[in-house]
Amino acid sequence: MEGIYDLLKEAVNKTVRNEEFKYVRAANLLSSEERAAPVLTKSGTHVGERVVSSGWPFENVVDAIAGDVHVVRVTREDADAVIDLSCVVDTTSGDVVFGKRISIVVEEGAKAQVIERHGVDGSGVGLSFTETEIVAHAGSNVEHIKIIDSVGVLKHVGRTHVDVHRDATFTSHVHCLNAAWVRNDLMVRLVESGANAYLYGVSVLNGEEFADNHTAVDHMMPHCHSEELYKGVYDGQSIGVFNGKIFVRPQAQKTTAYQSCKSVLVSPRATVNAKPQLEIWADDVKCSHGATTGALSEESLFYLRSRGLSYDDARALLTYAHAAEVVDHISDDALRISLEQRLAEKLGMASW
Amino acid sequence: MSVLEIKDLHASIDDREILKGIDLTVNAGEVHAIMGPNGSGKSTLASVLAGREDYTVTSGSVMLRGNDLLEMSAEERARDGMFLAFQYPVEIPGVSMANFMRASVNAHRAHRGQPQIEPASFLTLMREKMSLVEMDPAFLQRSVNDGFSGGEKKRNEIFQMAMLDPVLAVLDETDSGLDIDALRIVANGVNMLRSKENAFVVITHYQRLLNYIVPDFVHVLVNGRIVRSGGKELAYELEERGYDFIKVEA
Numbered sequence: 105m106e107g108i109y110d111l112l113k114e115a116v117n118k119t120v121r122n123e124e125f126k127y128v129r130a131a132n133l134l135s136s137e138e139r140a141a142p143v144l145t146k147s148g149t150h151v152g153e154r155v156v157s158s159g160w161p162f163e164n165v166v167d168a169i170a171g172d173v174h175v176v177r178v179t180r181e182d183a184d185a186v187i188d189l190s191c192v193v194d195t196t197s198g199d200v201v202f203g204k205r206i207s208i209v210v211e212e213g214a215k216a217q218v219i220e221r222h223g224v225d226g227s228g229v230g231l232s233f234t235e236t237e238i239v240a241h242a243g244s245n246v247e248h249i250k251i252i253d254s255v256g257v258l259k260h261v262g263r264t265h266v267d268v269h270r271d272a273t274f275t276s277h278v279h280c281l282n283a284a285w286v287r288n289d290l291m292v293r294l295v296e297s298g299a300n301a302y303l304y305g306v307s308v309l310n311g312e313e314f315a316d317n318h319t320a321v322d323h324m325m326p327h328c329h330s331e332e333l334y335k336g337v338y339d340g341q342s343i344g345v346f347n348g349k350i351f352v353r354p355q356a357q358k359t360t361a362y363q364s365c366k367s368v369l370v371s372p373r374a375t376v377n378a379k380p381q382l383e384i385w386a387d388d389v390k391c392s393h394g395a396t397t398g399a400l401s402e403e404s405l406f407y408l409r410s411r412g413l414s415y416d417d418a419r420a421l422l423t424y425a426h427a428a429e430v431v432d433h434i435s436d437d438a439l440r441i442s443l444e445q446r447l448a449e450k451l452g453m454a455s456w
Numbered sequence: 457m458s459v460l461e462i463k464d465l466h467a468s469i470d471d472r473e474i475l476k477g478i479d480l481t482v483n484a485g486e487v488h489a490i491m492g493p494n495g496s497g498k499s500t501l502a503s504v505l506a507g508r509e510d511y512t513v514t515s516g517s518v519m520l521r522g523n524d525l526l527e528m529s530a531e532e533r534a535r536d537g538m539f540l541a542f543q544y545p546v547e548i549p550g551v552s553m554a555n556f557m558r559a560s561v562n563a564h565r566a567h568r569g570q571p572q573i574e575p576a577s578f579l580t581l582m583r584e585k586m587s588l589v590e591m592d593p594a595f596l597q598r599s600v601n602d603g604f605s606g607g608e609k610k611r612n613e614i615f616q617m618a619m620l621d622p623v624l625a626v627l628d629e630t631d632s633g634l635d636i637d638a639l640r641i642v643a644n645g646v647n648m649l650r651s652k653e654n655a656f657v658v659i660t661h662y663q664r665l666l667n668y669i670v671p672d673f674v675h676v677l678v679n680g681r682i683v684r685s686g687g688k689e690l691a692y693e694l695e696e697r698g699y700d701f702i703k704v705e706a
Contacts, residue, residue, distance in 0.1 A: 425550025
């Protein structure tokens with residue numbers, strides 16, 4: 105057990121004075137309270153090769169905990185494959201440290217939907233580290249949905265790396281709904297022409313929740329398209345962080361890359377740090393970025409109240425409308441409806 | 457008991473006094489028109505009645521059916537039977553008309569001790585009131601005022617008024633920006649809702665609307681005071697002679 109915590113402390117040290125982890129107080133991952141030694145759940149002993157080693161501080165931690173890589177391969181014949189990867193940990197007997205490495209290969213022309221759910225059941229604290237690598241081969245269509253919605257206390261650090269090949273489409277949804285502390289790193293590389301990436305994210309935080317989404321889209325070749333929309337609603341003393349990088353390499357002419365980050369602060373003590381970061385080396389491209397952070401529209405609030413709605417109901421309607429735009433992009437009807445429901449619950453939307 | 461009783465109302469914004477002593481009594485079944493030049497305080501009056509917090513009431517009283525209106529929050533005034541048709545209705549993307557109206561109707565019902573409205577009854581009610589202002593039921597799925605034309609926004613105000621059945625409706629320059637057809641539809645909607653139990657305060661700059669919504673009383677507001685009151689003929693007189701003659705007389 106000490107081995108893991110040493111690796112974790114090393115990882116936490118690597119985040120200090122590291123620009124990529126500027127708003128992250130990773131020390132939160134090291135509990136200072138006297139807790140019973142957490143249960144380590146380990147899948148295997150063989151450490152698989154990574155597609156790209158990124159300098160992610162938590163690599164060694166994940167390797168030590170996860171061991172084996174959980175591999176999924178989707179072929180063209182697997183019509184409409186849905187892969188449900190649940191990382192829900194039971195902490196009734198005590199705190200748990202959990203790790204998983206997932207590798208998904210979607211072959212040429214294949215279609216897959218991958219759902220990663222993260223949560224904790226029980227009174228203990230769950231610490232989870234996951235690393236997901238996806239390769240979307242030529243002409244494939246991959247949808248990756250990461251849902252962090254926990255009943256118990258969950259602190260999660262996750263990294264997703266995706267390579268999108270010729271004429272393939274990758275769509276990512278990251279929903280941070282209920283978790284004490286989350287840091288997601290998402291890197292999408294458009295490695296061949298005609299590749300497309302759509303990145304959607306929504307964070308709804310209250311209390312003292314923390315969610316940091318760092319994304320990067322790398323346009324490595326010409327004629328690729330990417331769109332990114334991250335939205336958040338922050339109440340209480342919650343903290344949200346967004347850093348969206350877009351790289352457009354010198355040869356990536358005719359790139360179209362759009363990014364938007366919109367946050368609503370419901371409480372005066374909530375905080376959002378949003379940073380679009382575009383690095384463009386090609387000259388025949390169309391790129392845009394926008395980040396807005398603000399309170400709810402006074403005029404909208406007054407209009408709703410003038411129709412008899414209490415401030416709370418008006419706030420719920422407006423924040424739900426704000427966040428729901430992202431959820432609306434989920435293609436699967438049943439999943440979208442259930443996510444809308446969870447969103448409505450967290451935002452206090454009455455079931456009128 | 458009157459529906460609305462305003463006594464010596466003074467109101468300011470940013471330390472500037474806009475309303476300088478308004479007296480007005482509106483009884484059930486009556487339509488009162490309030491006309492006046494720009495800057496006279498017409499919109500301020502509507503805002504103060506609706507409960508906008510930017511304005512400060514420095515003295516005077518406003519009673520709605522015998523209850524102190526100024527003590528109530530904006531939502532309490534609405535639930536107690538006041539409705540303001542906005543001059544510039546705000547667009548609220550992402551909030552559907554259906555969700556919005558259901559929340560509003562239920563807020564009113566809860567206040568009256570009634571149960572929540574059944575989905576089927578609600579749909580019927582919506583369709584019925586939509587036809588009153590000749591609106592396509594497809595609007596129910598759209599976001600509130602989002603992408604609506606000027607005329608559609610004003611008709612949407614009257615639709616909401618029809619849904620909520622207020623005892624006092626204040627129409628703040630409902631005719632501004634409307635063409636003749638939209639004007640006709642809006643006026644018709646209002647006329648259909650007129651009854652012996654409710655009352656209307658129609659704030660307008662031009663006499664034209666009052667050809668369609670015929671008032672019982674016309675009041676002229678100049679520099680924060682009602683300087684003249686009369687019957688509907690007063691509106692014609694203003695149309696012919698302009699506001700200057702009133703200003704001179706006042």
